[in-house]
Amino acid sequence: MAGSDIFWHRRALIGAMASLAVLPTIGIDAGARAYTDPFALGVASGDPSADGFVLWTRLVGAQLEPLQAAAVMVRYEIATDAAFRRIVRTGRGLAHPERAHAVHVEIVGLPAGRPYWYRFHALGATSPVGRAVTVPRIADRLRLAATSCQHWEQAQFGVYRDIVAAEPDMILQLGDYIYEQSYPDVPRVRAFGAPEPRDLEGYRRRHGLYKTDPDLQAAHRACPWVVTWDDHEVLNDYAGLANREGLPPALFASRRAAASQAYFEHMPIRPSLWRGRREAQLYRAVDWAELASLSVLDTRQYRSAPPCAAPNVARNVRLDACADAAAPFRTIMGDTQERWLSNRLGGETRPWTLVAQQVFFAPLWLDGAHRSTFSDQWDGYAANRDRVLREMTRPAVQNPIVLSGDVHSFWVNDLDGPSGSAIGSEIVTSALAAASPPAGRFGEVERNNPHIRFHDVEQAGWVKLDIDRSALRVEMRMIADRGAARSAARSLATFVTQSGSRRMERD
Numbered sequence: 001m002a003g004s005d006i007f008w009h010r011r012a013l014i015g016a017m018a019s020l021a022v023l024p025t026i027g028i029d030a031g032a033r034a035y036t037d038p039f040a041l042g043v044a045s046g047d048p049s050a051d052g053f054v055l056w057t058r059l060v061g062a063q064l065e066p067l068q069a070a071a072v073m074v075r076y077e078i079a080t081d082a083a084f085r086r087i088v089r090t091g092r093g094l095a096h097p098e099r100a101h102a103v104h105v106e107i108v109g110l111p112a113g114r115p116y117w118y119r120f121h122a123l124g125a126t127s128p129v130g131r132a133v134t135v136p137r138i139a140d141r142l143r144l145a146a147t148s149c150q151h152w153e154q155a156q157f158g159v160y161r162d163i164v165a166a167e168p169d170m171i172l173q174l175g176d177y178i179y180e181q182s183y184p185d186v187p188r189v190r191a192f193g194a195p196e197p198r199d200l201e202g203y204r205r206r207h208g209l210y211k212t213d214p215d216l217q218a219a220h221r222a223c224p225w226v227v228t229w230d231d232h233e234v235l236n237d238y239a240g241l242a243n244r245e246g247l248p249p250a251l252f253a254s255r256r257a258a259a260s261q262a263y264f265e266h267m268p269i270r271p272s273l274w275r276g277r278r279e280a281q282l283y284r285a286v287d288w289a290e291l292a293s294l295s296v297l298d299t300r301q302y303r304s305a306p307p308c309a310a311p312n313v314a315r316n317v318r319l320d321a322c323a324d325a326a327a328p329f330r331t332i333m334g335d336t337q338e339r340w341l342s343n344r345l346g347g348e349t350r351p352w353t354l355v356a357q358q359v360f361f362a363p364l365w366l367d368g369a370h371r372s373t374f375s376d377q378w379d380g381y382a383a384n385r386d387r388v389l390r391e392m393t394r395p396a397v398q399n400p401i402v403l404s405g406d407v408h409s410f411w412v413n414d415l416d417g418p419s420g421s422a423i424g425s426e427i428v429t430s431a432l433a434a435a436s437p438p439a440g441r442f443g444e445v446e447r448n449n450p451h452i453r454f455h456d457v458e459q460a461g462w463v464k465l466d467i468d469r470s471a472l473r474v475e476m477r478m479i480a481d482r483g484a485a486r487s488a489a490r491s492l493a494t495f496v497t498q499s500g501s502r503r504m505e506r507d
Contacts, residue, residue: 036061036062036063037125038059038060038061038067038122038123038125039057039059039120039122039125039126039127039128040060040064040212041057041058041060041064041208041211041212041217041266042057042127042128042130042211042216042217042220042221043055043056043057043118043119043120043127043128043129043130043220043221044056044057044130044220044221044225044267044268045118045130045131045132045220045223045224045225045268046224046225046226046227046267046268046269046270047224047226047268047269047270047284047286048132048133048134048135048170048224048286049108049134049135049286050112050113050134050135050136050137050289051108051109051110051111051112051134052106052107052108052109052110052134053107053116053132053133053134053224053268054104054105054106054107054268054269054270054271055076055078055103055104055105055107055118055120055130055132055268056102056103056104056105056266056267056268057074057102057103057120057127058095058100058101058102058103058208058211058265058266059072059074059095059101059102059103059122059123060101060208064208064209064212066097066100066101066204067097067101069097069101069123070097071094071095071096071097072094072095072101072122072123073092073093073094073095073122074092074093074094074095074103074120074121074122075090075091075092075120075121075122076089076090076091076092076105076118076119076120076121077089077090077118077119077121078090078107078110078116078117078118078132079116079117079118080114080115080116080117081117082117082129082131084117084119084129088110088116089107089110091105093105095122099265100204100262100265102265102266103120104268104269104270104271106270106271106272107132110134111134112134112135112136112137113133113134113135113136113137113138113139113289114133114134115131115132115133116131116132116133116134117129117130117131117132118130118131118132128217128221129221130220130221131221131222131223132223132224133169133223133224135287135288135289136288136289137289137290138289138290139288139289139290139291140291140468140469141291141466141467141468142169142288142289142291142292142465142466142467142468143166143167143168143169143464143465143466143467144168144169144170144171144172144464144465144467145163145166145168145170145171145172145462145463145464145465146172146174146356146403146405146427146429146462146463146464146465147163147171147172147173147174147405147429147432147462147463148173148174148175148176148230148358148404148405148406148429148430148431148432149175149176149232149405149406149408149430149431149432149433149434150176150177150178150179150210150216150431150432150433150434151176151179151183151431151433151434151435152178152179152190152192152209152210152213153179153182153183153186153188153189153190153191153192154183154186154187154188154189154433154434154435154482155189155431155432155433155434155435155460155482155483156189156190156215156433156482156483156484156485156487157213157215157216157432157433158215158479158484158485158486158487159215159432159433159460159461159462159477159479159487159489160215160216160218160219160432161215161218161486162462162477162479162489163219163462164218164219164222166464167222167223168223168464169223169224169288170223170224170225170226170286170288171219171222171223171224171225171226172225172226172227172294172356172403173225173226173227173228174228174230174356174357174358174403174404174405174406174429175228175229175230175231175232175233175358175405175406176230176231176232176233176405176406176431176434177210177227177229177233177263177267178206178207178210178232178233179232179434180196180197180203180206180232180233180234180235180236180259181196181232181236182196183435186435187483189482189483192206192209193209194206194209197259197262198255198258199255199258200258200261200262202258203258203259203261203262203263204262204265204266206262207262207263207265207266208266211266215485220268224268225267225268226286226294226296226356227267227268227269228282228283228296228297228298228356228357228358229263229282229298229300229358230299230300230358230359230405230406231300231358231376233259233260233263234255234256234259234260234300235252235255235256235259237314237315237316237376238252238256238300238314239300239303239304239305239306239314239376240300240301240302240303240304240305240314241253241256241312242303242305242306242309242312242313242314243312243313243314244313244314244315246310246312246313247312248312249312252312256301260280260301264280269282270284279301281298282296282298282301283295283296283297283298283337283340283341284296285344287350290349290350291350291351291352291467291468291469292350292351292352292353292354292467293344293348293350293352293353293354294354294356295341295344295353295354295355295356296356296357297333297337297341297355297356297357297358298333298337299332299333299357299358299359300358301334302331302332302333302334302336302337303331303332303334303381304329304330304331304332304381306375306376306380307319307322307324307325307327307330307375307380307381308322308324308325308375309375314376315375315376316374316375316376316377317374317375318366318372318373318374318375319372319373319374319375319379319380320371320372321371321372322373322375325373325375325379325380325381325382326382326383327383328383329383330380330381330382330383330384331381331384332378332380332381332384332385333384333388338384338387338388341355341388341391342391345391345392345394345396345397345400346391346394346396347396348394348396348397348398349396351398351399351469351499352398352399352401352467352472352499353392353397353398353399353400353401353424354401354403355388355400355401355402355403356403357402357403357404358404358405358406359376359377359378359404359405359406359407360374360377360378360379360404360406360407360411360426360428361377361378361385361402361404361413361415361426362378362402362411362413362414362415362426362449362451362452363379363382363449363451364377364379364442364449364452365443365448365449366442366443366448367443367448368444368447368448370448377406389415389417389423392415392423392424393417393423398499398500399424399472399497399499399500399502400415400423400424400425400502401424401425401426401427401472401497402415402424402425402426402427403426403427403429403463403465404426404427404428404429405428405429405431406428407428407430407437408430408431408434408435408436408437408457408460409428409430409431409436409437409442409455409456409457409458409459410428410429410430410454410455410456410459410461410463410476410478410492410493411426411427411428411452411454411455412425412426412427412428412452412453412454412455412474412493412495412504413425413426413428413451413452413453414426414451414452414453414503414504415451416451422501422502422503423502424502425497425502425503425504427463427465427474427495427504429461429462429463429476430456430459430460430461430462430476430478431460432460432461432462433460433482434460434482435482436457436458436459436460437457441457442455442457453495453504453506454493454495454506456476456478456492456493459476459478459479459492460478460479460482461476461477461478461479461489461492462477463475463476463477464477469499470498470499471496471497471498471499472496472497472499473494473495473496473507474494474495474496474504475491475493475494476491476492476493476494477489477490477491477492478490478491478492493506494506494507495507
């Protein structure tokens with residue numbers, strides 16, 4: 001194993017005050033062999049930097065069941081060509097049963113601004129080949145694909161073919177990578193085939209099911225991903241330890257910890273985010289050269305209890321004249337993460353400042369008097385939003401853009417100061433693969449929300465962002481048929497903001 005490469009196999013139990021567990025000393029299953037493909041869940045790379053990235057895979061047994069083996073030795077190879085004629089890095093480590101035989105390799109020390117190809121070897125088998133990149137030190141352009149909300153039962157994942165064809169530098173997944181629940185009133189194109197997960201085994205199975213989708217696997221192989229979670233990775237609408245079932249915090253904490261561990265086991269996230277921490281940390285920076293900073297937030301596990309709600313209960317409900325939603329002490333980020341973002345914004349040196357997070361950021365008024373909002377969005381934590389907006393007016397921040405998901409619809413929103421001054425813009429991507437919201441859910445949008453430039457609540461798809469030194473261009477890509485595996489995609493709308501304008505305009 002190369003000294004600069006770090007394998008992560010620590011338990012991701014992040015319930016309230018939970019600590020990362022130390023792996024027990026176990027034997028190595030040196031004689032284990034696979035009689036089916038142990039790499040059936042694919043491979044992935046993520047969180048690229050100027051000198052490395054993280055690589056992921058998980059070994060499985062027959063019929064995708066957990067591998068029945070002790071710790072298994074896994075080798076990896078990294079090459080500068082897809083045929084592996086020039087291998088530049090090799091290493092090995094252990095896939096532990098306590099981590100569902102998942103493997104995370106954190107690579108450092110590679111030259112900047114180059115593509116690499118990687119593969120794993122274990123149990124007498126070789127994995128598919130994936131492609132990773134190191135971030136350039138100087139860049140004139142960046143292409144991002146922003147996605148959110150993929151429900152296995154409600155849609156096929158064929159839209160990933162459109163994303164792969166666009167050749168993005170990174171795929172940015174803004175939450176609801178899995179869904180924990182079925183919706184019996186929504187037509188299904190396929191079935192979970194299992195009950196709602198509530199423990200570690202259940203969440204591992206749900207993640208494993210998602211990873212069997214061939215289009216999702218192909219997208220993970222194509223380029224690095226940057227991911228963050230929202231609520232459905234655990235339980236719809238949860239906020240900290242408050243939950244829609246009203247479970248006491250001590251009970252819900254164990255379910256949240258199990259869901260979080262399964263998430264970390266299946267995502268290409270740098271393991272060094274959790275080593276030695278009392279709680280796992282998902283918020284982080286993934287910057288692109290000197291062109292764009294990307295701050296990835298976690299707006300779920302640090303939230304204050306929902307406003308105007310019963311104790312321990314968190315549901316996305318309509319708030320009418322709820323003064324608690326604007327209370328100064330309320331937070332959607334937590335104090336530590338908010339200070340981290342403040343330091344990032346205060347020290348900004350890049351022309352484009354991207355803040356990637358989960359839920360609707362701009363105000364979304366449901367009535368003309370501006371008294372009614374939804375509780376689960378930043379409207380339920382208005383003082384925290386005001387503080388972030390103030391930070392975005394600091395001299396170092398030239399072009400702030402908030403990237404959001406969650407609401408299964410496309411939006412472009414102005415972000416304004418108290419006097420109506422232009423601060424920045426929010427771009428909301430629709431569901432990649434899930435049903436649209438009910439008709440009329442957001443009320444008379446144009447009349448109640450003059451700061452909203454565009455919205456479409458009927459189409460699903462993804463957002464392509466092209467960034468250069470002078471402008472950021474947004475293309476909303478919609479799919480024709482969510483139920484078809486090979487549904488075509490086309491452009492729904494395009495917007496552009498010129499550097500320094502702080503406003504999106506229809507292109």
